[in-house]
Every structure is written in C-alpha cells, then in structure tokens.
Amino acid sequence: MIHRLTLEYDGTGFSGWAAQPGRRTVEGELRAALDAVFPSWDGLAVAGRTDAGVHARGQVASLSAAGGPPAARAAEALNAELPDDVAVVAAEEAPEGFHARFSARSRTYRYRIWTRRTPSPFEARRALWHPRPLDDERLAALAALLPGEHDFRAFTPTDTQHDVFLRAVLDARWERDGDALGLWITADSFLRHMVRTLVGTMLDAEPERFACLLEGRPRSEAGRTAPPWGLYLERVAYD
Amino acid sequence: MIHRLTLEYDGTGFSGWAAQPGRRTVEGELRAALDAVFPSWDGLAVAGRTDAGVHARGQVASLSAAGGPPAARAAEALNAELPDDVAVVAAEEAPEGFHARFSARSRTYRYRIWTRRTPSPFEARRALWHPRPLDDERLAALAALLPGEHDFRAFTPTDTQHDVFLRAVLDARWERDGDALGLWITADSFLRHMVRTLVGTMLDAEPERFACLLEGRPRSEAGRTAPPWGLYLERVAYD
Numbered sequence: 001m002i003h004r005l006t007l008e009y010d011g012t013g014f015s016g017w018a019a020q021p022g023r024r025t026v027e028g029e030l031r032a033a034l035d036a037v038f039p040s041w042d043g044l045a046v047a048g049r050t051d052a053g054v055h056a057r058g059q060v061a062s063l064s065a066a067g068g069p070p071a072a073r074a075a076e077a078l079n080a081e082l083p084d085d086v087a088v089v090a091a092e093e094a095p096e097g098f099h100a101r102f103s104a105r106s107r108t109y110r111y112r113i114w115t116r117r118t119p120s121p122f123e124a125r126r127a128l129w130h131p132r133p134l135d136d137e138r139l140a141a142l143a144a145l146l147p148g149e150h151d152f153r154a155f156t157p158t159d160t161q162h163d164v165f166l167r168a169v170l171d172a173r174w175e176r177d178g179d180a181l182g183l184w185i186t187a188d189s190f191l192r193h194m195v196r197t198l199v200g201t202m203l204d205a206e207p208e209r210f211a212c213l214l215e216g217r218p219r220s221e222a223g224r225t226a227p228p229w230g231l232y233l234e235r236v237a238y239d
Numbered sequence: 240m241i242h243r244l245t246l247e248y249d250g251t252g253f254s255g256w257a258a259q260p261g262r263r264t265v266e267g268e269l270r271a272a273l274d275a276v277f278p279s280w281d282g283l284a285v286a287g288r289t290d291a292g293v294h295a296r297g298q299v300a301s302l303s304a305a306g307g308p309p310a311a312r313a314a315e316a317l318n319a320e321l322p323d324d325v326a327v328v329a330a331e332e333a334p335e336g337f338h339a340r341f342s343a344r345s346r347t348y349r350y351r352i353w354t355r356r357t358p359s360p361f362e363a364r365r366a367l368w369h370p371r372p373l374d375d376e377r378l379a380a381l382a383a384l385l386p387g388e389h390d391f392r393a394f395t396p397t398d399t400q401h402d403v404f405l406r407a408v409l410d411a412r413w414e415r416d417g418d419a420l421g422l423w424i425t426a427d428s429f430l431r432h433m434v435r436t437l438v439g440t441m442l443d444a445e446p447e448r449f450a451c452l453l454e455g456r457p458r459s460e461a462g463r464t465a466p467p468w469g470l471y472l473e474r475v476a477y478d
Binding site for chain 1: 247248249294296314315318323326327329355356357360361364365
C-alpha cells in the first residue's frame, strides 16, 4: 500500500531534510519512526528536499509499506515516535504509482519577514528580522513580475546541479499581517536557494532591474541569499 | 529618570521571571543588560512575576537610572545585550513615582490551546495540545461567569502566600483562530497559578459547578493546573 504523508516541521534543529551520517535530519527522524511503526516499508520520496533551517507546514512524503496501521491511524502511530519538532499532520492511502516528488504539480513556499523595529523572541529563527522600512508597493510591483516562465539562473548558486533554469511561476504575492510580511510563491518546481535569493534581491531591487534579472543573468548580478529560517514549504499540489 | 520598559519573552528557556542563583531567569538577563547599558541604575520592579515556562508579550518593568541612553534609544541598546528569547519592545520615560507593579491597574493574560488532532511543531511549548473535542459554547458560558469579584481560593495552591483571595475580573472570553483557542482574561491582579488552574478546570467543568467554585471552595474541588507553556502575559494597564 502507498502511504501519502503530510508533514510539518520546525527546521531549526535539523540539518535539512536529507539523511546524512552523523547529522540530525527530518528524513532521519521519519525513517526511524517508519521503522518503529511498519514491519516493512521502502521507497521513501519527498516533494521538496528542504535545506538546513528551512521549515515546512505542508511537506509531502510517499512510501510503500506492508502491514502496520491503516492510513487512518498512521499519523497518530508515527507522531508517537517522532520528536516534537516534526509531526505528521495527515496520512492517507495514495493510488498505485503516486510519488511525492514526481507526481507533484506545483509547490508553494512562503518567506516570512519580521518588520518591527524591535526583534520578537517568538519570531527568532522563524522569520528574517528586517527592521528597516520596506516599501510594500515596490514589493508588490516586484512580485507582479514573477508569474510566467523565466530563466532563474541568477537566483541559484553557480556551482549548480541544475541543467535547466527555466521555471514556471504560477502565483506570487506579498501578504502583510501586522508586523509580519510574507512572500507567497507557487511554481512547478524551484531551483536550489531560489526563493531565498529572490527575497534577498527583492529587499533592495527596483522593478526594471528585477525584470532583467528574471531573464537569465549571472548569479553575481542578483542580491544576497536570505537566511533559511524565514522559509516555509507551505503546500504541494497534485492532480 | 524613571524608565518604563515593555518586554516580550519566550519563557521556554527561563526558570521564570525572578532572579535565582544558578538559574537562567528573565530578570537575570535583564539585570545583566541594564548593567551593560546604564552607568548606574536601581529599583527594578515588574508588573507580573511569571513562573518558569510562562511567556510574555507585554510584561512591564520599571527602574530608575542615571546616565546611559535616552528613552528613545534604550530599547535598541538593551536589545543589543539581550539574548534572542527576550526583547525590549518599547522604552519610555515614566513620571516620578511610576512603579511597574504598584501603579498597575490591571493585567491581561491569554492561555493558548492547540486543538488540532495532530500536534504542531510550531506550537510545541507555546500552547497546550488538547486533541480531544472542546465545546466552544460550554467554554463561552464558563467564561461569562468570570467577570466580577470572586473568591478564587480554589484556583491557587494550598501552601499559599496570599492572604486575600478576592480578585476582580474585568473581562474574560475565549477566542478561536482556526485550530488555536485562547482564553483572554483581565483582572486587577491574579493569584499564583490562577489562570492555569481556571483553564485546567474549564476544560471539563459544567457551568453550575464552575459558578460554585468561584465562591471560595477548597483547592481540591477545582481541576488540574494547566501547564505553563500555554500562558502569556499579554499586557498591563496603567492609569
């Protein structure tokens, strides 16, 4: 049976998603919980391999398991094994052939910025603290340039593993909630560090310059990569 | 000059407000920051001496200082010295005679409950996780019994330091925001553990029984004391 799991995690205490020897990772914790709950399982896949410090509210993983609890009780059984900085928020049976990564149609990330003049202890490691004034209208104008297909090579490290830099952005907008400002962005898929480098660039760029950067410029022309602790994988869409 | 400071802190890493030898406390961290920023200061007072694990969004402290930065720059100077789980969110000059505790007219606390069937890593140590169903109407009816003057001796430990158990509740109501439920309660002052024991009792009590408990019953007749990590000192009001 194929299980589809929706996961939430606070990335602060993890060296990212992907299991690495000697490091605490989300995948490592999930594998240990799967070992405890299912007599036999394999084929663990994930929609987005988040970097160290990056959070998730709607990460999706898939795996094939024999035995163990039915889908309706899998979340509770796994949560009993998982530490409190990662949780399964939904578990369901998926159709044969479902693959968390290859079946995904789009991913939605949010990047959170805390704009108050003073820092907030509740936002430490959960948002970028940016106490200098930000022009919400300029940010909105930049976000409006994102939908469509662009060459994002300026927004990923030069020592890249990517061959293709075109990505299709389906939606992008800034939302303000008091002192918190968030960039919501949905695309078919993302290059490594893409959202963080878009945000680091948007903090300063003017629309004309930003539009130019979206058409395949060298990495050196874009801005800094914003820190990982503001980034959340919010949800993954499937057909 | 009298300084009035508004403080925010995540109580997770603190043994409460009050300085204790060998323990990490909010007061201890603030005293170290004050030593670094003001050549001379004394008379530190606080509106609410929160227990270990209890959070604050609007704690108020007062002190008298000579020299050092003017009020307009005191927050920034203190935040540069404070660790990231406590912050000064406002600093202002207060009139002679202002005392954070004795001048306070009322305190407002919020107790947060996370009601989703699955836990949230972002709510761990910031809310009580209560996955069983709660009847919002019953909770509202209980909260409606709180305003007015009552004898709260059932809601504080028996080995008490209080002499008087009458407290005047000015406002009390539950507010729901998705899976998060919060009791907002304002009173002239509070007994030790009062909000946490009110919440622990409200989770199960019926209105008739709860009304009786508000009129001076033994501690043994009330419910459990809810854990500290759901409690926030939200604000303190002054004339």
